[in-house]
Amino acid sequence: VRLAQADHAMTDTRIRIVQPNIPQSDKWRGDNMQAIFDKLLALSARAAPPDSRPDVIVWPESAVPYLLDESPESLSLIGDLLGPRRLLITGSLRRLGEQPAPRPEDTVFNSVMAIDGNGRVVGLYDKWKLVPGGEFLPFETLLSSLGFRRVVTLPGSFAAGPGPHRVL
Numbered sequence: 001v002r003l004a005q006a007d008h009a010m011t012d013t014r015i016r017i018v019q020p021n022i023p024q025s026d027k028w029r030g031d032n033m034q035a036i037f038d039k040l041l042a043l044s045a046r047a048a049p050p051d052s053r054p055d056v057i058v059w060p061e062s063a064v065p066y067l068l069d070e071s072p073e074s075l076s077l078i079g080d081l082l083g084p085r086r087l088l089i090t091g092s093l094r095r096l097g098e099q100p101a102p103r104p105e106d107t108v109f110n111s112v113m114a115i116d117g118n119g120r121v122v123g124l125y126d127k128w129k130l131v132p133g134g135e136f137l138p139f140e141t142l143l144s145s146l147g148f149r150r151v152v153t154l155p156g157s158f159a160a161g162p163g164p165h166r167v168l
Helices: 030-044 072-082 140-145
Strands: 015-017 056-058 087-095 108-116 121-126
Touching: 030 072, 072 087, 072 108, 087 121
Parallel strands: 015 056, 056 087
Antiparallel strands: 087 108, 108 121
8 A cells, every 4th residue: 555655656566475374393403594595595496487577576584594694605696686776675584793603692683684685684683672572572581481482583682783784
Protein backbone atom coordinates (compact mmCIF):
# COMPACT_ATOMS: atom_id res chain seq x y z
CA VAL A 1 0.00 0.00 0.00
CA ARG A 2 2.79 2.43 0.91
CA LEU A 3 4.60 1.77 -2.39
CA ALA A 4 1.42 2.39 -4.36
CA GLN A 5 1.02 5.76 -2.64
CA ALA A 6 4.67 6.79 -2.98
CA ASP A 7 5.68 9.79 -5.06
CA HIS A 8 8.14 7.66 -7.01
CA ALA A 9 6.87 4.65 -8.91
CA MET A 10 8.94 1.46 -8.90
CA THR A 11 7.18 -0.13 -11.84
CA ASP A 12 10.42 -1.07 -13.57
CA THR A 13 12.03 -2.74 -10.56
CA ARG A 14 11.59 -6.50 -10.31
CA ILE A 15 12.06 -8.10 -6.91
CA ARG A 16 12.43 -11.79 -6.08
CA ILE A 17 11.84 -12.77 -2.45
CA VAL A 18 13.49 -16.07 -1.53
CA GLN A 19 12.25 -18.12 1.45
CA PRO A 20 14.11 -21.44 1.72
CA ASN A 21 11.81 -22.84 4.46
CA ILE A 22 14.58 -24.31 6.62
CA PRO A 23 13.50 -25.52 10.08
CA GLN A 24 15.27 -23.76 12.97
CA SER A 25 16.39 -27.15 14.26
CA ASP A 26 18.39 -27.60 11.03
CA LYS A 27 19.41 -23.96 10.49
CA TRP A 28 22.27 -23.70 12.99
CA ARG A 29 23.80 -27.15 12.54
CA GLY A 30 27.33 -26.72 11.20
CA ASP A 31 26.98 -29.56 8.71
CA ASN A 32 24.08 -27.73 6.99
CA MET A 33 25.93 -24.48 6.17
CA GLN A 34 26.81 -25.33 2.58
CA ALA A 35 23.43 -26.93 1.81
CA ILE A 36 21.59 -23.84 3.08
CA PHE A 37 23.75 -21.50 0.99
CA ASP A 38 23.35 -23.73 -2.09
CA LYS A 39 19.56 -23.79 -1.64
CA LEU A 40 19.41 -19.98 -1.41
CA LEU A 41 21.53 -19.67 -4.58
CA ALA A 42 19.39 -22.22 -6.45
CA LEU A 43 16.12 -20.52 -5.49
CA SER A 44 17.59 -17.13 -6.42
CA ALA A 45 18.77 -18.40 -9.81
CA ARG A 46 15.45 -19.96 -10.85
CA ALA A 47 14.85 -19.37 -14.52
CA ALA A 48 12.83 -16.36 -15.59
CA PRO A 49 12.30 -14.89 -19.05
CA PRO A 50 15.12 -12.43 -19.82
CA ASP A 51 12.78 -9.45 -19.64
CA SER A 52 11.54 -10.44 -16.16
CA ARG A 53 14.80 -11.29 -14.35
CA PRO A 54 14.75 -9.72 -10.89
CA ASP A 55 16.73 -6.54 -10.28
CA VAL A 56 16.76 -7.18 -6.55
CA ILE A 57 16.82 -10.51 -4.74
CA VAL A 58 15.85 -10.59 -1.06
CA TRP A 59 16.94 -13.32 1.36
CA PRO A 60 15.56 -13.62 4.92
CA GLU A 61 16.98 -12.56 8.28
CA SER A 62 20.11 -14.57 9.20
CA ALA A 63 19.83 -16.27 5.81
CA VAL A 64 23.02 -18.30 6.19
CA PRO A 65 24.35 -19.69 9.49
CA TYR A 66 27.76 -18.07 9.19
CA LEU A 67 29.37 -14.65 8.80
CA LEU A 68 28.61 -14.00 5.13
CA ASP A 69 30.76 -10.87 4.82
CA GLU A 70 33.77 -12.90 6.04
CA SER A 71 33.38 -15.53 3.31
CA PRO A 72 35.07 -14.35 0.08
CA GLU A 73 33.95 -17.56 -1.65
CA SER A 74 30.28 -16.94 -0.82
CA LEU A 75 30.47 -13.29 -1.84
CA SER A 76 32.08 -14.28 -5.13
CA LEU A 77 29.32 -16.82 -5.86
CA ILE A 78 26.69 -14.20 -5.05
CA GLY A 79 28.42 -11.78 -7.42
CA ASP A 80 28.42 -14.44 -10.15
CA LEU A 81 24.71 -15.05 -9.57
CA LEU A 82 23.80 -11.38 -9.70
CA GLY A 83 25.85 -10.06 -12.57
CA PRO A 84 25.90 -6.34 -13.39
CA ARG A 85 23.29 -3.90 -12.03
CA ARG A 86 21.59 -6.43 -9.76
CA LEU A 87 21.52 -6.47 -5.98
CA LEU A 88 21.04 -8.99 -3.17
CA ILE A 89 19.58 -7.77 0.12
CA THR A 90 20.06 -10.31 2.89
CA GLY A 91 19.98 -10.69 6.61
CA SER A 92 23.30 -11.84 8.06
CA LEU A 93 25.22 -11.98 11.28
CA ARG A 94 28.13 -9.54 11.31
CA ARG A 95 30.89 -8.90 13.79
CA LEU A 96 33.41 -6.21 14.47
CA GLY A 97 37.03 -7.17 14.12
CA GLU A 98 39.04 -9.31 11.76
CA GLN A 99 39.88 -12.30 13.90
CA PRO A 100 40.21 -15.64 12.14
CA ALA A 101 37.33 -17.15 14.16
CA PRO A 102 34.44 -15.78 16.27
CA ARG A 103 35.23 -15.35 19.96
CA PRO A 104 32.82 -14.83 22.88
CA GLU A 105 34.02 -11.27 23.38
CA ASP A 106 33.41 -10.23 19.74
CA THR A 107 30.68 -7.68 19.04
CA VAL A 108 28.06 -9.38 16.87
CA PHE A 109 25.21 -7.62 15.07
CA ASN A 110 22.05 -8.92 13.41
CA SER A 111 22.43 -7.02 10.13
CA VAL A 112 20.99 -6.38 6.70
CA MET A 113 23.55 -6.32 3.89
CA ALA A 114 23.22 -5.15 0.31
CA ILE A 115 25.61 -7.05 -1.99
CA ASP A 116 26.28 -6.00 -5.59
CA GLY A 117 27.15 -7.96 -8.72
CA ASN A 118 30.86 -7.76 -7.86
CA GLY A 119 30.27 -9.61 -4.59
CA ARG A 120 30.90 -6.46 -2.52
CA VAL A 121 28.90 -5.37 0.51
CA VAL A 122 27.68 -1.94 -0.62
CA GLY A 123 25.12 -1.25 2.10
CA LEU A 124 24.87 -2.19 5.75
CA TYR A 125 22.29 -1.80 8.50
CA ASP A 126 22.71 -3.19 12.02
CA LYS A 127 19.44 -3.94 13.80
CA TRP A 128 19.04 -1.59 16.75
CA LYS A 129 15.78 -2.75 18.34
CA LEU A 130 16.67 -6.21 19.57
CA VAL A 131 14.24 -8.92 20.69
CA PRO A 132 14.44 -9.63 24.45
CA GLY A 133 15.06 -13.31 25.11
CA GLY A 134 15.97 -13.92 21.49
CA GLU A 135 18.77 -11.55 20.56
CA PHE A 136 19.70 -10.50 24.09
CA LEU A 137 18.81 -11.60 27.60
CA PRO A 138 17.66 -8.75 29.84
CA PHE A 139 19.33 -8.82 33.26
CA GLU A 140 21.60 -11.51 31.81
CA THR A 141 23.71 -12.10 34.93
CA LEU A 142 20.66 -12.67 37.12
CA LEU A 143 18.47 -14.56 34.65
CA SER A 144 21.23 -16.84 33.35
CA SER A 145 22.03 -17.87 36.92
CA LEU A 146 18.36 -18.95 37.20
CA GLY A 147 18.68 -21.08 34.05
CA PHE A 148 17.23 -18.70 31.46
CA ARG A 149 18.90 -18.71 28.03
CA ARG A 150 18.52 -16.78 24.80
CA VAL A 151 16.83 -18.40 21.83
CA VAL A 152 19.74 -17.49 19.53
CA THR A 153 22.77 -19.66 20.19
CA LEU A 154 25.78 -17.42 20.02
CA PRO A 155 28.25 -16.69 22.79
CA GLY A 156 27.00 -13.45 24.28
CA SER A 157 24.17 -11.21 23.10
CA PHE A 158 23.78 -9.27 19.88
CA ALA A 159 24.90 -5.65 19.98
CA ALA A 160 22.43 -2.95 19.03
CA GLY A 161 23.21 -0.91 15.94
CA PRO A 162 23.39 2.91 15.95
CA GLY A 163 19.75 3.45 14.96
CA PRO A 164 17.73 4.11 11.81
CA HIS A 165 19.52 5.17 8.64
CA ARG A 166 19.40 4.51 4.89
CA VAL A 167 21.16 1.39 3.66
CA LEU A 168 21.89 2.67 0.15
